Amino acid sequence: MASLLKIENLCVAVDDKLILKGVNLEVRQGEIHALMGPNGSGKSTLAYALMGHPKYEIVEGNISVDGASLNELEPDARARMGLFLAFQYPVTIPGVKVADFLRHAVSNVRNPNRKEGEGLIPMRDFRKELKSRMEELGIDLEFARRYLNDGFSGGEKKRMEILQLAMLRPKFAILDETDSGLDSDAVRFVSEAISRLSGPDMAIVIITHHERLLEFNVPQQTHVMLAGRIVEDGDARLAHELHDQGYAGIRARHPAIAAEEQEETAARQPGAAVGARG
Amino acid sequence: MSTELKTAFENEVGVGDYQYGFHDPIDKYVFTARKGLDRDIVAQISEMKGEPAWMREFRLHALEIFFSKPMPHWGGNLTELDFQNIHYYVKASQSQEKSWDDVPEDIRKTYDRLGIPEAEKKHLAGVKAQYESEVVYGSLQEDLAKQGVIFTDTDSALRDHPDLFREYFGTVIPSGDNKFAALNSAVWSGGSFIYVPKGVKIDFPLQAYFRINSENMGQFERTLIIVDEGASVHYVEGCTAPTYSSESLHSAVVEIIVKRNARCRYTTIQNWSNNVYNLVTKRAMAYGDSLMEWVDGNLGSRLTMKYPAIYLMEPGARGETLSIAFAGPGQHQDAGAKMVHCAPNTYSRIISKSISKGGGRSSYRGLAKVVKGAASCKSNVVCDALILDSASRSDTYPYIEIERDDVTIEHEASVSKISEEQLFYLMSRGLTEAEAASMIVTGFIEPLVKELPMEYAVEMNKLIELQMEGSVG
Numbered sequence: 001m002a003s004l005l006k007i008e009n010l011c012v013a014v015d016d017k018l019i020l021k022g023v024n025l026e027v028r029q030g031e032i033h034a035l036m037g038p039n040g041s042g043k044s045t046l047a048y049a050l051m052g053h054p055k056y057e058i059v060e061g062n063i064s065v066d067g068a069s070l071n072e073l074e075p076d077a078r079a080r081m082g083l084f085l086a087f088q089y090p091v092t093i094p095g096v097k098v099a100d101f102l103r104h105a106v107s108n109v110r111n112p113n114r115k116e117g118e119g120l121i122p123m124r125d126f127r128k129e130l131k132s133r134m135e136e137l138g139i140d141l142e143f144a145r146r147y148l149n150d151g152f153s154g155g156e157k158k159r160m161e162i163l164q165l166a167m168l169r170p171k172f173a174i175l176d177e178t179d180s181g182l183d184s185d186a187v188r189f190v191s192e193a194i195s196r197l198s199g200p201d202m203a204i205v206i207i208t209h210h211e212r213l214l215e216f217n218v219p220q221q222t223h224v225m226l227a228g229r230i231v232e233d234g235d236a237r238l239a240h241e242l243h244d245q246g247y248a249g250i251r252a253r254h255p256a257i258a259a260e261e262q263e264e265t266a267a268r269q270p271g272a273a274v275g276a277r278g
Numbered sequence: 279m280s281t282e283l284k285t286a287f288e289n290e291v292g293v294g295d296y297q298y299g300f301h302d303p304i305d306k307y308v309f310t311a312r313k314g315l316d317r318d319i320v321a322q323i324s325e326m327k328g329e330p331a332w333m334r335e336f337r338l339h340a341l342e343i344f345f346s347k348p349m350p351h352w353g354g355n356l357t358e359l360d361f362q363n364i365h366y367y368v369k370a371s372q373s374q375e376k377s378w379d380d381v382p383e384d385i386r387k388t389y390d391r392l393g394i395p396e397a398e399k400k401h402l403a404g405v406k407a408q409y410e411s412e413v414v415y416g417s418l419q420e421d422l423a424k425q426g427v428i429f430t431d432t433d434s435a436l437r438d439h440p441d442l443f444r445e446y447f448g449t450v451i452p453s454g455d456n457k458f459a460a461l462n463s464a465v466w467s468g469g470s471f472i473y474v475p476k477g478v479k480i481d482f483p484l485q486a487y488f489r490i491n492s493e494n495m496g497q498f499e500r501t502l503i504i505v506d507e508g509a510s511v512h513y514v515e516g517c518t519a520p521t522y523s524s525e526s527l528h529s530a531v532v533e534i535i536v537k538r539n540a541r542c543r544y545t546t547i548q549n550w551s552n553n554v555y556n557l558v559t560k561r562a563m564a565y566g567d568s569l570m571e572w573v574d575g576n577l578g579s580r581l582t583m584k585y586p587a588i589y590l591m592e593p594g595a596r597g598e599t600l601s602i603a604f605a606g607p608g609q610h611q612d613a614g615a616k617m618v619h620c621a622p623n624t625y626s627r628i629i630s631k632s633i634s635k636g637g638g639r640s641s642y643r644g645l646a647k648v649v650k651g652a653a654s655c656k657s658n659v660v661c662d663a664l665i666l667d668s669a670s671r672s673d674t675y676p677y678i679e680i681e682r683d684d685v686t687i688e689h690e691a692s693v694s695k696i697s698e699e700q701l702f703y704l705m706s707r708g709l710t711e712a713e714a715a716s717m718i719v720t721g722f723i724e725p726l727v728k729e730l731p732m733e734y735a736v737e738m739n740k741l742i743e744l745q746m747e748g749s750v751g
């Protein structure tokens with residue numbers, strides 16, 4: 001049976017500021033979803049909250065996989081349950097080699113009961129697998145020995161995220177603007193790689209402002225976020241329409257939420273906040 | 279941090295669980311000097327060793343200097359160190375052993391648990407395993423001996439190579455240098471002696487293992503290395519110590535002479551148990567176009583005060599110090615480096631990385647000094663500290679003394695906390711919090727660890743992992 005990731009009335013605060021205000025979403029293993037919305041609408045926040053970032057506090061609602069709640073689980077436990085986030089801004093870990101890190105990660109995720117200090121997956125098998133995944137993604141093999149994201153270009157970092165996706169083979173992958181920062185050849189390469197990776201065992205939630213990823217990975221469902229809520233759902237045509245026409249139509253159809261968005265944007269302008277220091 | 283984690287962590291690195299905290303029955307020892315320090319003890323040590331009169335005088339003179347010098351009041355807290363409650367000499371077995379099989383059994387057992395035979399099997403040229411105050415086991419590859427290389431314990435060197443010994447002994451670090459150098463000069467025992475003749479390049483590391491075993495026993499090894507013109511050597515020393523409840527003192531002196539065009543690298547990893555005071559004086563003199571490198575890893579101990587120094591004596595000399603310190607609960611690592619530019623066109627570099635955790639404290643204390651006549655010198659200092667929790671502490675005390683202005687001195691220091699974003703990133707890939715933290719710490723020191731010989735690098739990473747297990751929260 002295909003697993004189900006269920007998000008119910010999710011409200012999330014960061015530094016005591018409420019960002020997500022009741023998000024509902026169901027993603028079934030094997031499906032492709034597009035998650036769109038203007039800048040600041042809460043897409044990355046949703047992604048972080050799903051993965052369990054400690055700063056993103058769930059104040060209400062529930063995240064569950066096949067009925068088991070994830071709310072209280074640490075990020076590593078969520079990863080072992082099959083969640084994966086390709087970061088919009090991948091983090092640099094100096095001194096940690098890509099291969100060492102990935103071998104550890106793969107060992108934990110494939111063997112969820114592995115205890116700290118227990119053996120890692122065999123070196124030879126791992127190397128072989130890593131090599132073929134890197135070749136498929138057009139990543140120079142030398143990157144396996146480089147320090148994780150250290151000195152990588154924007155595009156290289158994004159490819160490294162997809163390499164991790166390919167090695168970890170999650171049930172639910174959230175790709176946060178994986179296409180931004182990639183040149184057009186790279187977008188094509190990555191899009192094809194993702195479509196090869198996807199299948200009945202993997203669901204993909206594609207967060208994007210562009211259409212290229214969606215050309216190769218046609219979403220069954222498209223969701224549009226505005227001011228911390230999902231305001232519309234549709235199919236691939238909705239994604240296409242948003243790309244062509246922008247969000248004016250969405251804001252017009254949801255005036256109250258658009259007004260809220262307006263207010264929040266104004267509050268963030270320098271000098272607007274009460275007691276702001278000059 | 280949850281209580282559960284905290285307890286697990288305390289058990290992990292607490293005194294009771296110290297990894298190498300086993301020890302052998304003490305009554306097997308052949309000779310143990312009574313506790314305390316006075317002229318009689320020093321004379322007795324000299325007599326036991328059958329030393330020439332000049333060494334006995336040297337020791338007694340040093341003892342006077344020791345008594346006359348005040349305790350240093352900078353660095354770490356030495357107020358609980360009681361010099362009269364320490365054995366200054368313990369001889370574990372009668373004489374130098376010829377082969378591994380002849381080494382007394384409990385001693386062998388101890389070494390087995392430290393993995394020394396394995397290490398030897400691998401590729402060691404000569405293992406100088408110091409057990410207590412005397413070297414009980416040593417071997418040296420024949421081809422080295424054929425090339426005229428001397429690698430022996432310091433007591434044997436005094437006996438077998440008296441002229442060479444006397445020419446250099448105490449010339450780099452005179453007894454009057456500091457209180458602990460004076461103490462070592464009075465009661466020294468064991469240590470390594472290396473002489474590499476002109477032009478001889480040893481292309482594998484020479485290694486020694488040291489181990490304090492007896493309660494309240496100070497270990498005062500004395501190492502002297504002479505690298506003659508155009509020669510090169512890499513000496514490696516690693517330490518582990520068993521756990522005891524009362525204080526233990528380790529105060530070594532290491533003197534190195536690197537002659538023209540020669541190279542010397544001295545690598546140390548120390549992992550004393552949490553009750554040891556580790557007060558070490560290390561200094562090298564580097565002559566024309568030579569290269570001296572200290573690679574220094576300090577884990578464990580209650581207090582470490584150690585600032586390997588390099589005096590750049592002639593033009594073209596280069597000095598480099600790489601140091602890693604890890605301060606856990608109840609520990610203070612006061613470590614650093616000194617570079618003294620005594621000649622023009624000399625270069626030095628100091629890279630220091632420290633990690634403080636669970637209330638541990640690490641301080642970097644470094645000196646870059648350029649004397650009047652030393653034109654066009656360059657010195658570069660980079661020290662980075664990583665603090666793992668709010669109970670821990672890190673300080674930087676850089677001292678720069680320059681007597682001219684055509685020199686380039688760069689100093690960069692950074693202190694960082696372990697980053698939440700890095701932890702989250704790694705955890706989102708399935709690493710537990712402890713694994714993620716351990717990986718970040720390992721990465722932090724990797725630029726230095728990769729300079730270590732392979733098995734030490736592995737050991738270093740293992741030690742870090744062990745210190746990090748279940749420790750964050």
Ligand SMILES: Nc1ncnc2c1ncn2[C@@H]1O[C@H](COP(=O)(O)OP(=O)(O)OP(=O)(O)O)[C@@H](O)[C@H]1O
Nearest residue numbers: 014015017019037038039040041042043044045046
């Ligand atoms: N620490 C914080 N304190 C206050 N507001 C925050 C904090 N972190 C995020 N926000 C706000 O939360 C909102 C949602 O941000 P989020 O990054 O989720 O947007 P996004 O939809 O991913 O946008 P983009 O398309 O630009 O990536 C933004 O208004 C942002 O400024």
Ligand SMILES: [Mg+2]
Nearest residue numbers: 043044045088
């Ligand atoms: Mg975003």
